[in-house]
Amino acid sequence: MPKSDPIPTAHTAMTRRSFVQQGLSTGGIAAVATSITAAPHAIASVPTDGAPSLLDGSVAQLQAAMASGQLSARQLAKMYLKRIAALDRSGPRLNAVIELNPDALAQCDEIDRERRQRGARGPLHGIPVLLKDNIATADKMSTSAGSLALNGVAVTRDSDVAKQLRAAGAIILGKTNLSEWANMRSTRSTSGWSARGGLARNPHALDRNTSGSSSGSAAAVAASLATVTIGTETDGSIVSPASVCGVVGFKPTVGLVSGRGIIPIAQSQDTAGPMTRHVADAAIVLVALINHDSPIDGHATTLAKDLTRALDKSALKDARIGVARNFFGSNDAVDAVIEQALVVLRAQGAVLVDPVEIPNTSKYQDSELEVLLVEFKAGLAAYLAEFSPGAPIANMADLIAFNEKHAPRELRHFGQEYLIRANAKGGLGGQVYLDALANNHRYSRTEGIDQVLQAHQLDALVAPTGGPAWLTDVINGDHYGGSFSSPAAVAGYPHITVPAGFVHGLPVGLSFAGTAYSDARLVRLAYAYEQASLQRRAPTFAGTVGNFPA
Numbered sequence: 432m433p434k435s436d437p438i439p440t441a442h443t444a445m446t447r448r449s450f451v452q453q454g455l456s457t458g459g460i461a462a463v464a465t466s467i468t469a470a471p472h473a474i475a476s477v478p479t480d481g482a483p484s485l486l487d488g489s490v491a492q493l494q495a496a497m498a499s500g501q502l503s504a505r506q507l508a509k510m511y512l513k514r515i516a517a518l519d520r521s522g523p524r525l526n527a528v529i530e531l532n533p534d535a536l537a538q539c540d541e542i543d544r545e546r547r548q549r550g551a552r553g554p555l556h557g558i559p560v561l562l563k564d565n566i567a568t569a570d571k572m573s574t575s576a577g578s579l580a581l582n583g584v585a586v587t588r589d590s591d592v593a594k595q596l597r598a599a600g601a602i603i604l605g606k607t608n609l610s611e612w613a614n615m616r617s618t619r620s621t622s623g624w625s626a627r628g629g630l631a632r633n634p635h636a637l638d639r640n641t642s643g644s645s646s647g648s649a650a651a652v653a654a655s656l657a658t659v660t661i662g663t664e665t666d667g668s669i670v671s672p673a674s675v676c677g678v679v680g681f682k683p684t685v686g687l688v689s690g691r692g693i694i695p696i697a698q699s700q701d702t703a704g705p706m707t708r709h710v711a712d713a714a715i716v717l718v719a720l721i722n723h724d725s726p727i728d729g730h731a732t733t734l735a736k737d738l739t740r741a742l743d744k745s746a747l748k749d750a751r752i753g754v755a756r757n758f759f760g761s762n763d764a765v766d767a768v769i770e771q772a773l774v775v776l777r778a779q780g781a782v783l784v785d786p787v788e789i790p791n792t793s794k795y796q797d798s799e800l801e802v803l804l805v806e807f808k809a810g811l812a813a814y815l816a817e818f819s820p821g822a823p824i825a826n827m828a829d830l831i832a833f834n835e836k837h838a839p840r841e842l843r844h845f846g847q848e849y850l851i852r853a854n855a856k857g858g859l860g861g862q863v864y865l866d867a868l869a870n871n872h873r874y875s876r877t878e879g880i881d882q883v884l885q886a887h888q889l890d891a892l893v894a895p896t897g898g899p900a901w902l903t904d905v906i907n908g909d910h911y912g913g914s915f916s917s918p919a920a921v922a923g924y925p926h927i928t929v930p931a932g933f934v935h936g937l938p939v940g941l942s943f944a945g946t947a948y949s950d951a952r953l954v955r956l957a958y959a960y961e962q963a964s965l966q967r968r969a970p971t972f973a974g975t976v977g978n979f980p981a
Contacts, residue, residue, distance in 0.1 A: 473863055478624075482979050486510055486655045487969065489709045490716075492656060494554050497546065500911055504539040504546075504557030507601055508911045511559050515605075515656050521635055523972040527650035529564045529628040530572050531605040538602055541713065551751035554715050556600030561657040563648050564606040566627070566703065567612060567818050568593045574819070576694045577611035577625025579841060580833045584822045584888035589691025592661060592703050592720060596720035600717040604657055607647030608633075614644035615696050615853075617845040618910030622672075623648055626841045630903065632969035633676060636701035639900035642672040649676035650708045653970055659716050660706045663694040665803065667897075667916030669704050670928040670942065674896035676936030677930050677967060679957070680706050684949050685923035687731060689722035693716055695810030697803045699868060700920055708967060710958040712931060714738050717950070730948045744962045746955035749779030749812045750890045755882060758894035761913025768932035769895045772941045775964045776893070781956075784887045789918050798867035799921050804853040805864040827854040842903045864907060881946055891949070891956055894929040896940035919944040930967040935976050938968075941980040948964075965970075 485507075485924040486790030496502040512531070519525045532538075542557045567574040567590040575581035593603060598751050608628035614620055623631035632652040633639040644698070649672035652660040660876040662669040664682045673680025681704045688703045695701055698701025705716035711799020718738050721731050754773065759766050777783060789952070812826040824830045832851050846916070858866065919926035924947055928940035941960065943953045961967075 435695055454750055456740070459548060460880075461905050469679050469820050480817055486514060486689070486972060487708065488658075489606065490554055490558055490712045491786045493558060494551070494556070497557050497855075498551065502543045504602060505536055507557050508535055508539050508604060511604060511655075511657055514654075518654055518972070519651075519656060522900075523632065523634070525634060525650050525656075526608055526631045527617055527647040527656060528561065529575075529577070529606050529625070529647060530610040531557045532568075532603055533571050535559075535602055535604050542600055543618055544600065545889045550597075552600040553719075555596070555719055558601050558659065559604040560596055560601045560605045561605055561651050561660045562593065562596075562646065563609055563645050563660070563662050563703075565609065566592050566606075566661060567692040567694075568589050568603060568606070570603075572606055574606075574694065575627050576613060576909060578798060578830075579611050579626050579837055580830060581819060581822055582627050586692070587820065588692070588818070590721065591689035592693065592778075595719055596661075598932045601719070607646075607660060608645030609650050610668075612850070613663065613665065613694070613696050615665070615803065615849050616847050617908070618844050618848045620667045621903060621905045622909050623650075623903070624844060624905070626837075633900050633904075634972055635677060635870075636900065636976050637972050638975045639648070640675070640903045642667075642675045642897075642900065643909075644668040645672050645680075645706060649673050649678060649680065652676075652706050652708060654680045654972075655969070659712050661716075661720075663693060663701060663703045663705045664920065665700045666799070666817045666920035667914055668708060670916055670926055670940070671707055671897050671914065671967050674928045674940030674942075675900040675938060677707055677970070679710050679927065679929055679961075680704070680940075681717060681927045681954075682919065683717060683720075683923045683927060684730075684948050686725055686727050687722065687950065688717075688720045689950075694814055697806040699802060699806060699839065699871070700923060701796065710927075712744050712953060713927070714954050714958070716827070717954075727948075734910050734948060734951055738954060741951045741954040743955055744956050745780075745946050746959040747776060747963070750780075750956055751782045751784060751888055752776060752889055752956070753787035753889040753892045754783055754785035755883075755915070756893040757788045757791050757792070758913065758915045761895075762898045762934070764934040765820065765895050765898055765912070768934060769941060771961070772931045772964065773893075775960060779959060779963050784889060787883050787887055787889070787892070788808075789879055789883050789892065791878050792918060794874040795871045795917075795921050797819055799872040800915060801867040802864065802871055804849065805856045805859065805861065808851075808853045809859050810855050824868055836981070845908060875918055876924075876947075880918055880922055880924055880944065884946055891943045891945045891953055894942050896942040899934045899937035904911065915942045915944070925953050927948040927953050928956045929961050933965070933968070934965050934974070937976060
């Protein structure tokens with residue numbers, strides 16, 4: 432199984448929260464924005480026509496410009512659309528955006544009119560967002576997971592993620608490219624490639640991979656093609672592309688964000704999450720995405736409140752952080768970058784417990800894949816029946832047959848081994864599946880992350896997110912350089928990556944992971960580290976690493 436592979440989001444069905452509850456959520460977002468309006472953020476110089484700082488700005492900075500009348504949602508969206516035309520459709524041709532929303536500017540006009548008449552709904556009012564193309568939107572755009580099988584197929588209604596973003600006033604500017612079927616198609620896939628969207632390219636070095644499967648979401652936000660993007664993760668598909676593209680990626684606790692309407696891989700691990708240039712933006716977006724209708728509503732409400740207080744530059748003082756040394760050693764240059772990050776953590780007052788080891792990580796390698804294959808088969812059929820009943824496929828067997836029929840386009844680079852293996856699996860009630868799921872939870876949670884946190888009284892764990900971006904190779908497929916994604920992914924626990932530095936001009940991320948519902952704590956620690964280190968750098972769209980200056 433690829434290390435930064437699956438990624439959609441299917442969890443339990445949730446109902447829409449009441450108007451009063453929506454108001455509480457919007458108030459929570461506003462509180463986050465208020466707490467950071469005056470906070471300094473590193474704004475790198477971005478090559479663009481007009482105002483580079485503007486398109487690279489944070490949610491709070493852009494919101495302040497719109498509130499003052501210096502900027503409108505329509506103007507902001509048009510600037511991003513111009514940048515997409517210049518960098519994504521031509522120029523370096525990033526292929527990060529798979530489709531644009533033809534109604535985006537009309538929606539901006541409505542949002543601008545509402546601001547003038549009644550004021551802003553909250554900090555996402557008028558903010559352009561790009562969604563990964565496995566997140567359903569009931570509009571003129573497709574929701575395809577990058578597959579030709581769903582190209583042009585209308586969905587019955589918005590995903591909960593899309594509904595909540597629209598309710599917060601965000602403008603869905605378009606959809607991002609991805610590793611087809613969230614990288615759960617082939618054992619030797621090329622991350623960032625889909626039959627519908629082609630190959631997404633890394634803006635820091637165009638011959639390098641974006642990782643997957645939220646490839647286009649990471650590349651787009653790194654290149655300032657939107658203010659924020661939304662990705663999804665099953666195991667690594669938010670944090671890995673965020674790390675190699677030099678942005679913030681936040682995989683929340685599974686269940687905190689509704690998966691209804693997201694093309695699924697595995698209900699036990701899938702979640703959507705924000706991909707941003709600033710930790711503060713990730714906090715704002717996460718408050719908007721929190722699902723208050725879930726069985727974990729008590730946690731959700733508490734977390735929404737905690738996130739409003741999470742942006743504290745002094746949060747590292749006296750924090751106990753374990754250095755997960757069993758995830759070092761894949762790349763000496765990466766380790767050297769992370770050692771410098773540890774120096775920053777200590778300088779900010781963190782108490783580093785070094786080393787610690789997350790135990791039993793090898794005990795769920797096989798059982799994780801078993802669970803993903805079984806849940807993928809069941810989840811895909813359920814999604815298609817509910818959201819895409821008019822599609823030419825209704826289940827995994829249909830998808831396999833479709834790909835074989837359209838092999839010159841769908842199978843020209845790699846096969847569909849995972850789809851075939853998933854189709855051979857039984858249902859969610861099978862004992863093999865139930866045993867595998869129990870094994871996953873035992874060794875990733877109780878006898879994994881929770882064990883090491885409790886033994887050393889830790890607030891969080893840190894490690895390198897993974898290696899630098901590798902050369903894209905459509906013949907041999909991906910070759911990863913280490914990964915810290917699986918423990919938190921299998922456990923369903925939160926994980927955030929923050930830019931930590933560079934190896935030969937390629938970004939490297941520092942990961943913070945913790946126990947269930949420690950999302951706000953991780954945001955606090957990541958924000959304090961980000962503000963102390965300021966390691967994010969705008970991409971140069973170099974053709975290769977060799978083009979970087981010495």
